Structures are given as C-alpha cells and as structure tokens.
Amino acid sequence: MTTALAAHQALDDQRTFWRNRTRAFFSFALPLMFLVIFASLNHGDRLEDRGMIPADVFVVPGLLAYAVIMATFTNLATDLAIMRDSGVLKRLRGTPLPASAFVAGKIASAVAVAAAVSALTLLVADLAYGVSVPAGNLPGLVLALVTGTACCALLGIGATGLIRSADSAAAVTSALVLPLTFISGVWGEFGGLPEWLHRIAQAFPIQHLANALQVAFDPRTAAPGISGGDLLVLGLWLVAGAWLSLRVLHAELRRA
Numbered sequence: 001m002t003t004a005l006a007a008h009q010a011l012d013d014q015r016t017f018w019r020n021r022t023r024a025f026f027s028f029a030l031p032l033m034f035l036v037i038f039a040s041l042n043h044g045d046r047l048e049d050r051g052m053i054p055a056d057v058f059v060v061p062g063l064l065a066y067a068v069i070m071a072t073f074t075n076l077a078t079d080l081a082i083m084r085d086s087g088v089l090k091r092l093r094g095t096p097l098p099a100s101a102f103v104a105g106k107i108a109s110a111v112a113v114a115a116a117v118s119a120l121t122l123l124v125a126d127l128a129y130g131v132s133v134p135a136g137n138l139p140g141l142v143l144a145l146v147t148g149t150a151c152c153a154l155l156g157i158g159a160t161g162l163i164r165s166a167d168s169a170a171a172v173t174s175a176l177v178l179p180l181t182f183i184s185g186v187w188g189e190f191g192g193l194p195e196w197l198h199r200i201a202q203a204f205p206i207q208h209l210a211n212a213l214q215v216a217f218d219p220r221t222a223a224p225g226i227s228g229g230d231l232l233v234l235g236l237w238l239v240a241g242a243w244l245s246l247r248v249l250h251a252e253l254r255r256a
Contacts, residue, residue, distance in 0.1 A: 002101045009097070009105025014112060017075075027075050028117050031067035035121055038063060038187065039129045047189075051220055055188075060125045061213035062186040067121055068145065069152050069177060069206065071114035076106060076156035078169040084252055085166040103249060107153050114149045137216045137225025144212035144227070147234045151205055154241030161248040180206045185214070205237040 018024055042055035050058060083089050092102060125131040133141045163172045181187060183197045184207035201207040212230035215221050 002098055002104075005097055005101035006104035006108065009102055010108035010112070013079075013106060013109035017109065017113065023075070023078075027070050027113055031063060031070055031117060032120060032124065034066065035060065035063045035124060036128075039125065039131070042188070043129060050218070053218060053220065054131070056125070056129045056131045057217050057219070058214055059188055060121070060129070060131045061217045062188065062210045064118060064121050064125075064145075064213055065148065065206065065210040066181060066186050067117045068114050068148055068209065069181075071117050072110045072149055072152040073156035073159065074173045074177065075110050075113065076153055077159040077163060077173050078166075079106065080157060080160040080252070081163040081169040082166040084160070089252060099249070103157070107157075110153050110156070111149055114145075114153075118145055131217070133217055134219055134221075134223070134225070136223025137218075137221055139223075140216035140221070140225025140227065141213065143231060144209065144216060144234075147231055147238065148205070148209035148212070151209070151234050151238040151241055154238060154245045155205070158241055158244030158248050160252060161244075177206070180204055183207075184210055186210050205234050208233040208237075 017027075038059050039056050042059050045055035046052045047055055047058055080089075092099070122132070159173065159176060162176075163169050180201065182190070183193060183201040184204070185201075186206065208230040212227040212234070215227040215230070216225040218225075
C-alpha cells in the first residue's frame, strides 16, 4: 500500500515538475547547456598532466556530476521549502498519505529527473563530442551515479533546514553548491588554488562524485573503473544525509 502511494506521489511530482518551466530549465536544460558550452570550448584540447587525454573526457563527467546535483539536491531542497511555506506540509498531516510515502515519492521523482538528465548528457557527449565511458568501466559509472544521486537527494532534504523561506531557496542552494563546484573540479581544473581550498573540497561530496565519474570516463583506468576511495566518502555522506534528512523532516513536519 505504501509503495503504491509513493509511486502515485512520484508521478504527481513528475507532472508538477515538467509543468513548471523554470524548475525544469534549471534542473534539466541548464546542465545540458553548460555541457555544450564547456565541451565546445575544450574540444580538441588535451591534458598534459593526465596522460594527454582529451580535455572533454575530464570536463564531461564533471558536468554530469553537476547535472545530478541540480536534479536532486537543488530540486528537493527548493521544492520542500516551497511546500513548507505554502502550507502543503501542514495539510499533509491531515491526509491519509504516510510521511514515508510522501518522502519516498519526492525522492523517486528527483531520481527520475537525475536519471533522465544523466542519460541525455551521456548521449550528447557521445554523439556530439565522441566522449563515452569504456565498456569495462561501466560498473564504476553506475556505482558513482547511484551513490552520488542517493547522497545528493538525502542532503537536499537535509538542506531544507537551512532555508528560512521559499524566496531564499535559490540563493541558499546556490551558496551551498556553486563555490564547491569551482574548487572541486566540476568545471575543469583551476591552477594555483591554495591548499586550504583543496582540503575544503576534499571534505565535501561534490569533488568525490566528480572524481569518481572522471575515473570511470578515463580511458587509462583499468576495468571495472571503480574509484573506491571516492565511493567510500560518498557512502559516508549518504549515511550523514540520511540522518540529517530524518531530523529535518521530523522538525519540519512538527512545525508545519
């Protein structure tokens, strides 16, 4: 029964998501635009410090990580903040829909968007720029995407506790995500970053998601293309995100 209700909630969220053109653009179209822009800018270049691999092989997985973050972390944090301020969470307590089915449906909808944008990113990268994951490294790609998607989704729910109002949701999520993307290798490598910025990036999951995907894309990586250290950090953040999201949801539903 709960599974059916969660599936119904996910379908309802999908309809709402695609009807909202602004949310659909920022969660789906914007990452693809960045892919086209950055992959085109770097097309034909090679990275000397990475064995002369094409620059796009390094850039594309970073932008794939960004797409996953936008579809899960940003989408869920913003959506729940809006629902809280509009009174939807408050009315939820007066309905027969279990909180677990509601949350599962929200996560499933975000995961569906992440899966769709990931698939389209991989397709565009392959057809337009000739960048694809070596067949033997597919397990590493799948593990990175699954772990990263789950981690970002749970952290997105937890981040709702930092958002004081729906109007500030975009600003808060951008402040949490954008600085870390620049120091985490999502947009490419920036020379001259001080060591303390590298240490900050290493403490958060964005760098590890981007690096796990970059390892899977790298043609020099031996099969199965799994970056164990990065997946371990993502797994630890997944556990932390689960704990944080439960606390935040409990507090938000009680306040509502």
